[in-house]
Each structure stands twice: as C-alpha cells, then as structure tokens.
Amino acid sequence: MLKALFKDVDQDDSGKISLHEMAAFAKMCLPGKKRMAEKKAGRILAEMDRKGYDGVDLGEWMTFFEHMYEGKKEDAVTAAIIKLRDHFKA
Numbered sequence: 789m790l791k792a793l794f795k796d797v798d799q800d801d802s803g804k805i806s807l808h809e810m811a812a813f814a815k816m817c818l819p820g821k822k823r824m825a826e827k828k829a830g831r832i833l834a835e836m837d838r839k840g841y842d843g844v845d846l847g848e849w850m851t852f853f854e855h856m857y858e859g860k861k862e863d864a865v866t867a868a869i870i871k872l873r874d875h876f877k878a
Contacts, residue, residue: 789869794849796876804843807833816875 797805797813810833814825836844836852844852857865 789866789873790850790853791846793869793873794846796873802843804845805833805836805849806843810844813875817872 797809799809807830811826811829814829815822818825833844836848838848
C-alpha cells in the first residue's frame with residue numbers, strides 16, 4: 789500500500805517526489821489550509837530526503853513510513869494508508 793501511495797504522490801512518474809508534488813499532496817490532506825500544507829510539505833520532504841538534494845525516492849519513502857508506523861498494529865497502519873490514498877479518489 790505504501791508503494792501505491794508513493795505512485796499516487798509521484799504525479800510525474802519520475803520515481804522521485806518533489807517539493808511541488810509533496811505540497812500538492814499536503815494541500816489535499818489539509819483542504820483550506822494552503823500555507824500550513826506548504827510548510828508541512830517542506831518539513832516532511834526534508835525529513836524524508838536523506839540525501840538532501842534530489843527529492844524522495846521509494847526507498848526513502850518506505851523508510852520514513854516504516855519508522856513512523858513502527859510499533860503500531862497492522863490494521864491501524866492499513867487504515868491510515870487507506871485514508872491517505874482516499875485523497876486521490878476525491
């Protein structure tokens with residue numbers, strides 16, 4: 789499911805998530821809160837992009853979410869990811 793979410797966010801299919809793509813995703817998750825979404829997108833992207841220069845690749849994406857959901861029940865993780873993916877279906 790995380791790979792599918794990555795593909796949803798990677799709008800240009802480049803294999804990397806740019807700041808623009810992350811901001812677009814954050815705006816979907818936080819409707820009506822454009823400035824907050826842009827700030828959060830920048831912070832999250834910086835945290836995910838361990839190399840710090842080329843956007844977030846699938847490996848960095850997976851590592852970020854594995855740490856974020858560490859210790860959580862699988863059902864809760866699945867529900868959280870489904871909720872994130874639902875933003876693309878709206």
